[in-house]
Amino acid sequence: MILLIFAASPSLALDLRLALPLPLPERAVEVSPPVRKGWVIYEVKPGDTLSGLAEHYGVNPKHIMWSSGLRSDRLYPGQRLLIPIVGVEERPPRVPPGVEVYRVRPGDTLDTLTKRFGLTPVELVSANPSLESLDRLVAGMELYIPRKAKGLLLTLGEGQTLVDLAARFGLSPVAVARANGVKDPTELRPGDLVLLPGIQAKTTYQNLLAKQEAERRARLEAERKRQEELRRLAQERARQQALAQRQAPRQQASPRPQVRRVSYQEGAMRWPLSGFRITTYFGQRGAFQRYHTGIDLAAPYGTPIVAAKAGQVEVAGWSSVGYGFHVVLDHGGGVETLYAHMNRIAVRSGQWVKAGQVIGYVGSTGWSTGPHLHFEVRVGGMARNPLAYLP
Template identity: 85%
Template sequence: MWAIKGIPLLLFALPAVALEINLSPSGLPKPVFPLPLPERAVEVASPVRKGWILYEVKPGDTLSALAARYRVDPKHILWSSGLTSDRLYPGQRLLIPLVGVEERPRRVPPGVEVYRVRPGDTLDTLSKRFGLTPLELISANPSLESLDRLVAGSVLYVPRGAKGLLLTLGEGETLVDLASRFGLSPVKVAKANGVENPAELRPGDLVLLPGIQAKTTYQNLLAKQEAERRARLEAERRRQEELRRLAEERRRQQALAQAQARRQQAQVARPQVRRVSYQEGGMRWPLSGFRITTYFGQRGAFQRYHTGIDLAAPYGTPIVAAKSGQVEVAGWSSVGYGFHVILDHGGGVETLYAHMSRIAVRPGEWVEAGEVIGYVGSTGWSTGPHLHFEVRVGGVARNPLSYLP
């Protein structure tokens, strides 16, 4: 079945049938019946595989292009249409003979190898394996969408001989059209493709255009590859930042937990502080066998205000707590007190013991009134062995004699 300007055209072959006609005695014809034919005398012909298309020539049509499009010999179009010249003009009507042909696989130019992609293949490894540059491999496969991702099982065309751009012949397109589009000689293109008659090519066949490179396609793929690389780097940077943030958060949480644990351990190890206000009882003298050498207050016009009392005693005399309390400070002073101890008695009341030769307590300890906390010395700003004793209330130095018996 063929079509003439969209109307199906059917061609039939009518088989011959043998009939016998007899006359009756009256001269009238007898009923007509088919004569029995010899066995296998009637044969059904194979389906008609020949027809014509009535085609109206359009501007730009050529005889060779039409012949290639409908896969017939140009001479057959001339003979069927009763033409003597291959020159066509718009509006001219042609009878194009159509002959059924067997389907065949797409034609691949000689020297082009069909390669099936394997898992792990990349454009770079294949280029090195076949001794090609990436541009040459891209030119033979201009439909590739990525330089990094090849689908296992897909087909790549590998030029082993002439290098160039490998294109698929489109419907209604000829080798001459392709050659003209890229400014090549049709003879050179035909030779590179091993074609003697360009009309033999059909739509879907591959045509090699020697010396043509798909540079634009390659540059676009390189740009796409770079964009994908930057996207991967940016994603990795964000992932690393998130990992660092999470690690920092874990470290902070661990530090807080450790600090909390230390505080809890300190609270368990430290004895319960019993806060005692001054009103609960007076103080006792921190020394025995002493004499007061300096009193509390202003000592002279050119001397520093004295914030306590000085009790002279032999070197090494034991110093005791004037009142029960917790050791707040026990160590060296950088402001002249030398080795000294400060006791916290609660209610904002503190006592200070300075210029010791040796300290007998540690910070955090609880001491009872009369318990030894150190020994008389002459450390710091001192001119001889003595104890500098202070009483502070709310951080303000008070006269110790007001709190001693």
């Protein structure tokens, strides 16, 4: 059985020790705050030892013997012990006097901070040896700024003392205590900051400089690759433009195909674009080129494409044979029109559209080298020259 009792004075503990053989009252006893000390009433179990209980509760074995009125360290099952527990007052980690806690603001850099506070970079790094980069300071993070004595600022670890740190760096404990404003070194607790005057984190600073240089080289390499890719794309564009210019005279010199105009009753249509230029006509283009089943109308990206004639949307989607995003309209009587290489489709399959209604926008999807509309007219499934149906 374990019972935790808090007391405000040692006299109450003595009264409890003398009253151990008597039955304990069931009601709780309230004492005035603040509670600084308490006792655990513990019933000994088989196998318990005084040293083991002392280690478990973090107390001196002699204090258990004194509180429980024991004359020896031998314990018996069923025996009741009074184990003293001293509360530890919580406080934030101690920062040495002369060290300012600074919260990084947007735009702060290592250079601006060293100039603002009159420090060298190595002095600022020594006060903040956990810094991961000389270039990246995150707004809101805390930095320690030594305004008086300069040195290495470390966090006191579990089980460490000021004397241990001083010996580790070959410093006088008195000088370290004076730099930290400490009269009694035992006052320091794990997590407190200790300034080691005159010690500089040169190795840490050199490692950060090397990391900074590696990051700079990585950025330069990434920029070099980006510039190379831009040059490659520019050269590819220039090659395509030169090829188009060489082909243009041949196309202009070639006679325009003879077109047999059909009557309106046979299915006259309107132009699907405005502000365009015909770059390829219907028919055979060359000895080693495929037969062109429509006409190509060059226009800027995003130019609206309209239905050449009223009809129902038969296809609206992606083509696996080079048309890219395309639309096929069924005008009835076996007449269809196809609009290819769209950047975006504005209708859906099954929808009825009017002549002149926007059905999509010029793009360069599928097998295409630039923004244009490939326009086809099919009658009974056979491609016909679109110019025969256009005004």
